[in-house]
Amino acid sequence: MNAEAEQLQAAIAALQAQRALLGDAVVEVALAPMRARLATLQQTTEAQQLKQVSILFADIVGSTTLTRQLDPEEVHAVMDGTLAHFTAAVQAQQGRVLQYAGDSMLAVFGAHAAREDDAERAVRAALAVLRGGARQGEWVRQQHGHEGFNVRVGVHTGPVLLGGGVDGDGTIRGISVNIAARLEQSAPPGQLRISQATWQQVRGLFVVTAQPPLAVKGVDEPLVSYLVQAERPRPWRDEARGVAGLATPMVGRQHELQQLQQALRALGAETSSPAARCVLVVGEAGLGKSRLALEFERWLAALPAPPTVLRARAVPQNGEQPYSLLRTLLADWLQIHETDASALACSKLEAGLVPLFAADQGSDLAQAQAHVLGYLLGFDFGDSRHLAGLREAGGALRSRAFHVAAQALRRGAAQAGTPLVLLLEDLHWADDGSLRFFKQLLQVNADLPMLMLGLTRAALFERQPRWPADRPADDGDGAAVPCIQRLTLQALDAAGCQLLAEGLLQRLPGAPAELLGLIVQRAEGNPFYMEELVKMLIDEGAIVVPAGDPSAPDAAPWQLHPERLRLDRVPVTLTGVLQARLDSLAASDRASLQRASVIGLQFWDEALAELDAAAPRSLPVLMLRQLVREQQATVLAQAQAFGFAHQLLHQVTYDTVLKRVRTACHLQVGNWLAGLASARANDLLGLAASHFERGGEAERAAEFYTRSAEQLSTRFAHDTVVTHAGRALALASPDDHALRWRALLVRQRSLRLQGRMPEQAADLDALTVAAEALDDDQRRATVRLRRAVAAASAGDAKGCVAACAEALSLAQHGGAHDVTLSIYSAWAGALLSLGRYDEARRVSEDGLALARQRGNQGMESELLTGLAAGASQQGDALRAIAWLQQCLQIDREIGRRINEGPVLVNLGDATMRLGDFEAARGHLQDALQLARATGDRNVQAMCLLNLASVTHLMGEHATALGHARAARQLTAEVGNREYEAFAWMSLGHAEAGLGHADEAREAYAHSRERLLELDLPHLALEADAGLALVALAEGDVGAALAHLEALLAALARGDALDGCEHPLWMRLTAVQVLRQAGDGRAAAQLAEAQSALQTQADAISDAAARQRFLQQVPHHRQILALAAADG
Template sequence: MTTEQQSLTAAIAGLEAQRALLGAAVVDLAVGSLRAKLAALLAAQPAAPVDQTLRQVSVLFLDIVGSTALSQHLDPEDIHAVLDGTLARCTVIVEAHGGRVLQYAGDNLLAVFGADTSEEDDAERAVLAGLALLAEGRAQGEQVLQRHGQAGFDVRVGVHTGGVLLGGGVDAEGSIRGLTVNIAARMEQTAPAGGLRVSHDTWRHVRGVFDVEPQAPIDVKGVDAPIASVLVLRARPRAFRVAARGIEGVATRMVGRDAELEQLQAAFLGVFAQGRLMAVTVVAEAGIGKSRLMGEFQNWADGRPETFCLFQGRAHPQTRHQPYGLLRDVLAWRLQIAHGDSMALAKQKLEQGIAPLFAADEGEDAALAHAHLLGHLIGLDFSTSLHIEGIKEDGRQVRHRGFHAAAQVFRRLATRDAAPIVLLLDDLHWADDASLDFLQHLVHVNADVPMLVLGLTRPTLFERRADWPGESAGAGAAAQRIELAALDRSFSRALADELLKKLPEVPEVLRERVTGGAEGNPFYMEELIKMLVDEGAISLGEERWTVHADKLLAAHVPPTLTSLLQARLDGVKPAEKLALQQASVIGFVFWDEALNAIDAHAAEALPGVTRRALVTPRRDAGFEGVREYAFSHQILHHVTYDTVLKRRRREYHAKAGEWLARLAGARANDFLGIAAEHFEQAGDKRRACEFFARAAEHARERFAHESALGHVGQALALLDKPTGTVGSETAGDRNEDGNEPGNAHAVRRLRWRLLEVRERTLGLQGRRAEQRADLAAMESLAEALADDRLRFEVAWRRCDIALRTADYAAMGAEARHAAALAERVGDRNLGLRAQQRLAIALGEQGDLEAGKAMALQGLAESRSLGLRRLETLFLNVLSVFAGLQDDPVLALRYDEQKLPLDKELGNPLNAAITIANHGESWLQLGEVTQARHWLGEGLRLTRAYGDRAMECTILLNLTQLELWAGEGGTALALAQSAMDLAVAVQNPESEARALCARGHAELAKGNTAASRLTFGRAHGIALADDSPVQHDALAGMASVAGAQGDMAAALRAVETLLAHLEGGGTLEGTDRPRLVKWVAWQVLAAHGDARANAVLAAVHAELQGLAGAITDPVLRHGFLHHIPEHCSIVAAWATGQPASPDTAA
């Protein structure tokens, strides 16, 4: 900023400070011209790099209450002195608490905690500063009353914690933007005079540290829901000022730390047994469970019969640069020196606690000397003591003698009480160096003292003290390090259940939400649950909780975790932080070469952040010469990404996308979708859509249905967005497709590709309504592009829907339409495809000979033209027709020709269908072992590829196998699964077949009433669909009626069957034609009907004719004797004795 700009800024600030005195109108008039001049100067100067950061901070607003009334009674000089003096003193308080004042405006100020570097206690220091500001306001109010006789002078303060953009504005370093600022201002505006209001988001960080008074939620402009807040009354005494963890009202057992607890217990008992010092250090990252482990150990130790003398202390972020801060905390806890004690009282407590330990053998004067030396070392003012005066300038001597005194305190106390010492030290990673020096000295010189020194730390301690607790520990004292790892999946799920035990049942989606994001960190899990509570996803009751599933997925990273992880990021070198930010744009998993594509030097920082356990290398990147890394936590990745400015994100996303787009090799296609997402975030709509399309096509080829649908959905949503909304600065001119003029043709082609992938995928899943909608959209595109080949594809795909829904009339119509289009195009390949579909339609509609002739001609022509894919399609038609004509041997021959072609052509779905058809042919021959093998393999493959219609068919065949094996229960389960699939894929004929199979299974289990109802439903569906399965259902109805002894009903069903046959009808297309006729004979014979003999003769002759066509004697024997109804027909013909009407089911 130039000198002139600085002068103008200062003048504006000066006028703003006198707003209360001069009035708003005067200040606005004067400031307006100055701001205009400043803006002109800024606009005229060359653009400079903008130093901006995104980060979570705690924002504090302070307002002086009563300043307007005061200005009415004091002259300008006095009001200036009061207000500026107050703001100056408040600024000193803010800075003393680690904050930075960014702005002054009249009689208020705005300060930020965590602006430069984040600390885990930013919010705590902001609230402590707020309380100190209230105290200053009260003091100033008393002075104003005394000096000027005016009452009512005070301050009020508000604090809120959240994300902001710092820097880069007109006011440069004082610039702060974001909703967080508005909320903090609202906290201050609604605070009472002399009060401190903090938002719920700030209170989350300091819960347990302050006494508070809950307040009713307040409205904030720009925020949808009212915001909860509290009035902070006071800080709790230091001994009790521990940020509360866990979930209020839920006492949980410790999970997954039994082995580590046993190690601590063994160390404790070892001190008693051996009488020597043992130093144990528990190491883990934040939130892993160090403090909980120590708490469980304390509870266990307190319940032991052994007597011990306890010391404990905790290091704090704000005291790590305070010499001997941790040692002072340890002694203060033991001697009950409170934070608010006067210096005189603190010194008195120290003398009373320390001197008696030395007096007996060294005398009162020497004992006081030890106490004064130790007190002086830890910061108590003993400078006027006769024992200190002569050496207070000799720091080395004070340190040496103070260390000796402190070590002697532990030694003498253990001797006096004849009990070991237990020293518990928390958060050693924040300990000051002087205290660490003393602790290493203590471990060395007190090695022979029965003493357990238990310290908790994060791994960062070893960056400062690699050999902690020191090599000297090996000279007598034992040292042990216990590494706490994150909870594994099993323990994580157990902890989630423990934390959520007030729910009647923990939904899997909630358990996964809590455990998946936390990655084994208990603190993260607790904070995620508390956030879900705060955001209404979980309602808390006295005894029971309730989950609101619709709100589970809307949750984000809790601000408590953001501050924790942001502090870790700010603790690394600038180059390392930048590399992490760049890596976060690549993703949770990233690669060194991708990082180098963003910044040629970024990968150089990876060893440092790996040592700090912020990222971890992974073994197999899948790319030659590339190393793969992952962030240590998903939440760390999210927090890091949120610190990257948007304009930088676009730049980094573009470079990451380019790197992924250039990949080659076996796994390159696996990253098409990720490349697309990077291009989308970079604002490159064209490339994003193209790569989403490629990713969708690749996913469909692998039958990864959900991935394919997801990529298509992303691309179509992007295509439907106006261009200006996808990362670009201006929208420009667009046509109706939302793209630049001239691109309409290319966009329609791209849209076709996407819809084609989705339509085929929906077809396999049986989602007919959505499939038809996509075909309608594809038809519109074909018309817009005036492309007969695309029109053909629409007709061809509609044939497929008709085939899979057994609508053979519609299939024939679409096949003829496709044939006409193929002829118009002049493409015989397309013509043969249409012919194949028409052949199926003819055969399924009852004209098997015409269909078969058409298929044979198509097969011959396909072979002559070398169209091998079409050859497989015609072989499939002929195999199906052979099955319909009761020629399973011929069907097997066609399948045996087709299967090698399917595999050679790389068509796994068609190969799966062929395998399933092969199994069905073996079933028709009665070869149970072969049938079970081929059907089982077909089921495995069709499930893998997601062909639900084919899966239904296979399940029906497997149901038949189980019925033949006498496994009615298994058959019933398979039939039910088949029926569910038939309904899902909207195929009424398959639904009727499944109901018939279920009816037979119910009958086999003796559930005749259920069987009768099921066959009735099957008959109704098949009759409405004009499906030949209606005859299978009638035979089933006759069988179950016979089993119930209702022979009249059985005869009515048979009469309907006979009327159909006598009227020229056939049983082609039924599942089990011989069973239908066998049941008819049974019922007629039971009634003594003269027609029985003719029916038996006809079905026996038919059976023998089919058997005679089977040249293989083994297969012929199996055909006659392995299929129950065939066996029964042969036996009845041989003996002339009827069987009961349900024996062959």
């Protein structure tokens, strides 16, 4: 409203206040001309407006010739049909047709409600016009035999005057109209020409070709223009940040930008190191991470051969939805939109992924790869035959899906022939599953020219301190480690703040120093805070931006109204800035934004309508005010997603909602989410629970948190399982023992697999209480079984045996057959650790008979694995391998890959004992990958321990040392004392192999001490042998003999040394020490060692395998050499 209108309103209000004094008649007479003038001013204001629009001119080529060849009715049908198509194309992109002139059309975008993508919509509509024109031309040729019918289009973006002319609201004036017309007239038939002004707004979104300068009447300089060929398969977009229409330089981040540019240039430049690189840009909210990424993307887009760029952004409410960030990345790549129906989304996923695998894997397996990945990410592939047996094997499913995703990205990049850039925004809100994938991606694609650029706050490293590093550098498994670089953004210094403030107020001539100082002071070095403060001043009218294109070189300067600059409204923090912006909204719009904030940082239009049917009407206003924006990725295909411009804006808005309103809205949203009936609804169980919790419905919240934990447990999302189960337990009634049982059961398992032993022990106590309260023997048996497994995980084999005995009695009494089978498996494993092989075999055989009777193939495989482990430890590696191969066949037939990890570990151990070290290493590396996928840290430790043994026997002592150190760290973290003792043993072997006597002695001593504490003296004998060998190497024969005292006594008793990792090496060590001491027992011990070796060798029927067994294992070779020397 202009100044005259405001003065008239004030005068009218003053007269209205004098009615009592002057009387109604006098006041009405005086008010009549004032009201008439105000109405005229308001009508003029509404009818005419100066603003920037994108203008589209379309013209039919060849219409004159067509008119001469066809009769008027036929011409009418062709022309009207073509113009009707033009109109539909414009309206589909929310444009408005202003004029038709014979065979041409004029349309504008942004006439009624300006959008930031008006130019993009205009170009898309123009391309649609061309496509329709081509179809119409072919129809004219077929129907009328007329050649040459075509269409050409021109688009320009610039300032115009709309409305107020003889054509009413269809009037448009200004040089921009002439430029658009000239662009259309000069465009070749069938093509689109756009101006540079339009190109600047759609740069990167379309394939364009620059054209020679074009002379336009009324324009001094020749016009730069472009022919648009097509829309890019994956559009590149600017972030909607900064003050609209104002170009400000990036301040204080030039060094970081150069670092990013160098990172891209370095891809593939260093052939001796992995090609993949990761750069993490770390900084708190508003410090310029997004602006830095935007400038980097602009630089990428301007390269002669731009790389392939894929983007994904995490949001807080998806942090508890596993793999949501990975899903967003794939959706961005494959153009899967939130509005796509489930079937269409699945079809797009297949169409994008299957061709990448079909060439070398065949169409059926390629389809299976797409279905596995899609199912993990929540696409509706639940009925796919390719998922048979995988649905219940969450870890195996995830492992395979991760492999598919990594290979898809690799193959896609190879197909494109350019480096791959992954831009991952707001990683501090990313879900753990996606973080795990991207960490793994860097490892498996280490040789790929790939740059992973992550934007994050420091909070990410509170959750995962080393991300994306997978493990310490001395892990030692030989895996390639990509270059990982961290760039930490700091607040702008005083000079940078001043420069940015001046840039933001560049259109305000003579900006007062106190205003600049105020912006600098309140922003405290945060660029986003500065931008938001200036926006607020504009919103409130303290700074007025004249109509027209504010980015044009000749744009009118801004105007400052000091009387409206209320210093008490200038916030001291960003919260104040954002609250002030909220207060400037109309009441209905502010209420709509508040209700949206209850839904979350990301919200859906349907959910907003659930809270208030009229609320979605405010969304265009809120988007225009840059408070919310549309989003292209959501878990719900049937609803349009929106997001707050920033998380802090969302939080400030949420804090303005009254508690009673907030509570009621949360409950409504929870009910809405709970009522969703789609294939992806399970991904929202945790979100529904959160809303129920804040809506005061504790019992329903507890139920939904429990459901979410149970569902996520099948996908091995352990961190989220623990969080959701914990919330359920906090909210559940103390008397709701059934619900508490469910939550505790799922949490205890995840805690144990993560090695969080004290916490899982507390859950076991709570489960005991719940089982007693429910008076259920099957639950009692389950708790005892869980205690047994926990004891085994802690290295307490005796405790495991005792718990199994208690559990078995309860399970058999309650008829819990599945629990009984699991008890047999745990019991047999503990007996093996104790060296009670006959008992272990009997327990395994009893369990195996019951498993086969019950038809439980999964437990049959598990119990066979136990039998195989016992056979291997007693020197019968061949029988162990035969059983383990049966296990693999069973597991793969039923799709139970979760058991493959332990099977492969035992297979690696057995093949190692036979001297087939390469095969053993392969089995163990496969097992390690599976264990990491399932999150089972104890199995990971087993893999590392065996890898240390294999590489030690291969003479790769440095590698063995790395594995042993990683195993020691891991076993200490999970609290498995038995495995930790073995890790110290492996360290001793590796250090001894490297000639580090002091380190080896210390490691062997630690191992011996821990094994004796665990009451496993038969296993401590191997540490004694190690200590003896170290003493012998130092020339201390007496000390060596002293260390061997217990071992020699065991050998004299005829002990077989079953359970020890290297029993023949222990015998060899005894021989070597006795020979150096001149002890006559040496000859007898050598003969026994040779006899034991030969007995095992004779059992190997294959000559080559037998020879490998005798010659590849170092201590076997040494025993034979000593025997031969003694003749």
